[in-house]
Amino acid sequence: MAKKDTQVQPGTQPENEKTRSLEVHTADAAGKPMTTDHGVKINDDQHSLKAGERGATLLEDFILREKITHFDHERIPERIVHARGSGAHGVFKLYKSLGSVTKAGFLNDTETETPVFVRFSTVAGSRGSTDLARDVRGFAVKFYTKQGNFDLVGNNMPVFFIQDAMKFPDLVHAVKPEPDNEIPQAASAHDTFWDFISLMPESTHMIMWLMSDRAIPRSLRMMEGFGVHTFRFINDKGEASFVKFHWKPLLGVHSVAWDEAQNISGKDPDFHRRDLWEAIESGAFPEWELGVQIVPEADEFKFEFDLLDPTKIIPEELVPVQRIGKMTLNRNPDNFFAETEQVAFHVGHIVPGIDFTNDPLLQGRLFSYTDTQLIRLGGPNFHEIPINRPVVPVHNNQRDGYMRQTINSGKTSYGPNSLGNNDPQQVKAADGGFTSYQERIDAKKVRSRSKSFFDHFSQAKLFFNSQSDPEKNHLIDALSFELGKVKTVAIRQRMIGILSLVDEGLAAQVAFALGLKKPKKPEQPINHSIPADGKPLDFQPLMIEGKLKTSAALSMSGTIKNTIKSRKIAILAADGVDAKSIKTVQSGLIGAGAVVQVIAPKLGPLVAADSSEIAVDESFLTAASVLYDAVYVPGGTNSVATLEAEANAVHFLNESFKHCKAIAADDQAMQVLEATYFSNKLPEDFSDETVLKEGIVMGNDPAKLAKQFIQAIMQHRFWEREKPRQVPA
Ligand code: HDE
Secondary structure, eight states: OOOOOTTSOTTSSOOOHHHHHHHTTOOOOTTOOOBOTTSOBOSOSSOOOBSSTTSOBOTTOHHHHHHHHHHHTOOOOOOSSSOSEEEEEEEEEESSOOTTTOOOGGGTOSSOEEEEEEEEEESSSOTTSOTTSSSOEEEEEEEEETTEEEEEEEESSSSOSOSSGGGHHHHHHHHSOOTTTOOOTTOOOSHHHHHHHHTOGGGHHHHHHHHSGGGSBSOGGGOOEEOOSOEEEEOTTSOEEEEEEEEEETTOOOBOOHHHHHHHHHHOTTHHHHHHHHHHHTTOOOEEEEEEEEEEGGGTTOSSSOTTOTTOOOOTTTSOOEEEEEEEEEEOOSOIIIIIITOOOOTTOOOTTEEOOOOHHHHHHHHHHHHHHHHHTTSTTGGGSGGGOOSSOOOOSOOOOTTOOOOOOSSOOSSSOSTTTTOSOOOOGGGTOOOOOOOOOOOOOOSOOOGGGOBOSHHHHHHHHHSOHHHHHHHHHHHHHHHHTOOOHHHHHHHHHHHHTTOHHHHHHHHHHHTOOOOSSOOOOOOOOOOTTSOGGGGOOBOOOOSOOOOGGGOSTTSOOOOOTTOEEEEEOOTTOOHHHHHHHHHHHHHTTOEEEEEESSSSOEEOTTSOEEOOOEETTTOOGGGOSEEEEOOOHHHHHHHHTOHHHHHHHHHHHHTTOEEEEEGGGHHHHHTSTTGGGOOSOOOHHHHHHHOEEEESOHHHHHHHHHHHHHTOOOGGGGTTOOOOO
């Protein structure tokens, strides 16, 4: 029977219909004898069977053979993309019925809690690569509904690089490590990626997202999710409407700084995985609201862009996002391989009430997922792996194949049949049998692209213009970094040409960083993907001025900033620390839901000035500022004297300042701040307003300090600080 970690409080990780269904497949060895795979009890698992103590090992040792053979076969191929991922169980609860637009049961019934399993991922890196790569994040949700599994296999960015599935293998070959030397790992900053991108102007909008801070999230719990394609909802009258899916995180959308991301990759490459795991273990369950943008079928052609084009969003100003329900992730997997690795998502897993559109990227995906899972999971029966099974019974005439688990009784495995009552029976649409939407199609077979897909820049501009100044600066820095790693100057120059079509200032600044010249006026856009017999002019991008100039939802600056729940706060202290200060601030932060850790020159408890003992969580050797959201230095004469002379403590503060984090210190700890590079940038006063603007809190009243510090941490980052770039940490 399944039993969670001993550290988990009973009942904090709730069960649901799906997790209960996994229990029959779950083994717990606590208190049990060791056996072979075939159930024979093992007496000695330490020594192989030999002819004499120094003798040769005997082939008859079935216990050794079984153990080593199983080990030799432990690995399966990693996913060709999205290899690095982290999963969690949870539930989805609907706020209001969507019965007028879809007959999907889980979007009609507000009483049901639908079990879900979610897998977040990076795209380019291998299974063991860092979480903090600059990359798109996968956001795949399997809903175990009463009508079968619905998979919403999305990303944390609402658009994609390419418009046609035909180019996907090229895109992935370009971004993966280069084939001769397998360098670089989990990074797009190399020649082949930018070579391809610079020749594919349709990728420009996605490149804006990828170069923005969305590509380096603070936490998987603090990113949005998008279904990307336009899907269809179908109601019980058979009427269709278009729908785009969104996930909105209740903790807001937050990112780290690029310098920080690179440091985290060394200090804790599992940073996101650990963060998700620890939040769920501690009961700080991550939550997202599911949003939908619904477009009546009659409005299909009312937009400046094509709804089928996956390089376009529907701006929220044009079609608002209705929040229709909430997903809560409340249970960690019992076994990474069995659940997170073996889960098989497929954009083609839909239920009655949801259907596809002709988005050519979506259409190609419909083929790819089962195909890749056949090789990755070793045969056609991967739907029987416990994590992939629906919570409803499965009956059909599919049979046999590698690793078949189900014992199908009876003589018939075909239909129609008369020997088996013609079972299993087909189901009428009215009783829930799936029927495809009867879209009218009357067309020639062509390898081509609709002219309505030819605007590649208007939404790239919309995205760039919607960013706050710090976000724009980060985007410029990211492009300068990535293209700076490209060795071929002609590729860099080609990208400057493309950027000049988005924003001349952007192009000029990136060109400056690369020591290149921006074209005098925006270059005529060029599409290089022209079929052999195509006329180049027929395939050239169109320059369209979008009517909408900015869209607030595209910037992270206006995101939710009202909580410090689950944020990690460091307290730097040494022997002689002021017990009242440390305890007051600590309990204030914990009361607001934060995770607080005391970091000291060495492990073992600290002895405070009043001789009380304070538990230490990490030493300066094992901790690093990049793993925390904010830092506090309490007073206490001996403690501050030790910290002032401790280079690691000063470095911790410098880095926190550089990465624009909230910093708090008792007045008594001033001498530690004076040892930092930012001592000359401390605010004049520490009123509520200054604290909210500058993110630095000082004072001699720990209760007031804690309050102001919490307000500052809620702001996440004080990006204005970056401007002078004077902190060399
Ligand atoms: Fe995927 N994608 N994809 N993709 N994708 C895979 O399926 C593919 C695309 C996405 O956590 C693969 O099981 C094609 C868009 C996620 O297990 C593969 C095209 C979006 C995951 C595949 C796309 C996604 C995958 C690799 C272009 C966002 C991870 C392993 C036509 C809407 C799911 C696997 C997980 C995984 C194919 C484009 C999301 C090869 C052909 C657009 C989140 O089948």
